[in-house]
Amino acid sequence: xxxxxxxxxxxxxxxxxxxxxxxxxxxxxxxxxxxxxxxxxxxxxxxxxxxxxxxxxxxxxxxxxxxxxxxxxxxxxxxxxxx
Amino acid sequence: xxxxxxxxxxxxxxxxxxxxxxxxxxxxxxxxxxxxxxxxxxxxxxxxxxxxxxxxxxxxxxxxxxxxxxxxxxxxxxxxxxxxxxxxxxxxxxxxxxxxxxxxxxxxxxxxxxxxxxxxxxxxxxxxxxxxxxxxxxxxxxxxxxxxxxxxxxxxxxxxxxxxxxxxxxxxxxxxxxxxxxxxxxxxxxxxxxxxxxxxxxxxxxxxxxxxxxxxxxxxxxxxxxxxxxxxxxxxxxxxxxxxxxxxx
Numbered sequence: 001x002x003x004x005x006x007x008x009x010x011x012x013x014x015x016x017x018x019x020x021x022x023x024x025x026x027x028x029x030x031x032x033x034x035x036x037x038x039x040x041x042x043x044x045x046x047x048x049x050x051x052x053x054x055x056x057x058x059x060x061x062x063x064x065x066x067x068x069x070x071x072x073x074x075x076x077x078x079x080x081x082x083x
Numbered sequence: 084x085x086x087x088x089x090x091x092x093x094x095x096x097x098x099x100x101x102x103x104x105x106x107x108x109x110x111x112x113x114x115x116x117x118x119x120x121x122x123x124x125x126x127x128x129x130x131x132x133x134x135x136x137x138x139x140x141x142x143x144x145x146x147x148x149x150x151x152x153x154x155x156x157x158x159x160x161x162x163x164x165x166x167x168x169x170x171x172x173x174x175x176x177x178x179x180x181x182x183x184x185x186x187x188x189x190x191x192x193x194x195x196x197x198x199x200x201x202x203x204x205x206x207x208x209x210x211x212x213x214x215x216x217x218x219x220x221x222x223x224x225x226x227x228x229x230x231x232x233x234x235x236x237x238x239x240x241x242x243x244x245x246x247x248x249x250x251x252x253x254x255x256x257x258x259x260x261x262x263x264x265x266x267x268x269x270x271x272x273x274x275x276x277x278x279x280x281x282x283x284x285x286x287x288x289x290x291x292x293x294x295x296x297x298x299x300x301x302x303x304x305x306x307x308x309x310x311x312x313x314x315x316x317x318x319x320x321x322x323x324x325x326x327x328x329x330x331x332x
Contacts (some may be wrong), residue, residue: 008240008310021313021315022315056322057320057321060262077310080237080240081214081217082236082269083123083212083280
């Protein structure tokens with residue numbers, strides 16, 4: 001099934017070559033969890049701390065149980081804590 | 084409150100805004116804001132809030148000004164190198180607006196000192212640079228049910244949100260970053276583009292002003308994420324975590 005994967009900042013290097021404006025349509029297997037999608041694209045879970053599914057933050061304990069469906073948008077950002 | 088001619092002139096561009104008007108400027112002049120950290124983020128926050136006429140501003144920082152700060156920390160200058168950041172920032176603020184009260188605290192704000200300062204403030208602005216301090220500030224704001232305007236930056240990225248645990252829909256900072264130990268990355272080892280702190284710090288000042296005058300929509304329950312390199316903003320909903328160890332029921 002197809003989803004939109006968005007990766008920002010240093011994570012943008014994980015996007016496929018056809019990505020535009022930090023987003024790409026990608027194909028994943030059915031019933032994959034958030035963590036499985038992150039692993040599927042060989043992204044370090046620690047590096048992709050901010051996980052946003054359809055505009056809503058998914059907290060770490062829910063990333064194994066949250067399953068993606070067709071046309072979902074998954075956005076990944078690194079942690080930001082500096083000042 | 085009766086404005087003097089000088090005050091009317093100084094704040095005229097605020098007062099012209101129907102959302103601010105005289106009543107809003109009065110609220111600003113009566114407000115007490117605590118700014119923790121006067122580095123990259125804290126510099127624009129402090130300068131804009133002083134210029135805006137926030138009546139009482141407490142600034143806290145335990146660092147001294149170093150040469151490598153001057154690339155982005157606009158409250159400080161070459162004359163301030165080696166001096167405390169709060170004294171340097173205080174001087175810049177008072178040069179802009181000598182009619183407000185500024186309380187400089189040249190100390191690390193934690194423990195009882197943090198609690199007493201948070202309790203005395205209307206709004207707390209987190210401009211610090213590490214998760215440990217951010218968690219402690221958040222805990223104090225939850226304890227005293229204070230507004231927390233929090234932003235963070237690194238490299239080309241920034242984020243900002245507003246928290247208030249007295250608000251039924253508001254998460255706290257721990258709902259967001261609670262699963263995290265202290266960051267391995269900071270501006271010292273990863274770098275930071277100078278104007279990124281200006282963008283996020285200015286937005287913190289905007290959120291503070293909106294809260295004081297009670298206008299507009301605050302960032303409660305939302306986080307704005309900024310990637311300067313691709314010049315994109317993302318808005319993310321941040322739900323309250325019912326199992327949060329700090330604000331959960």
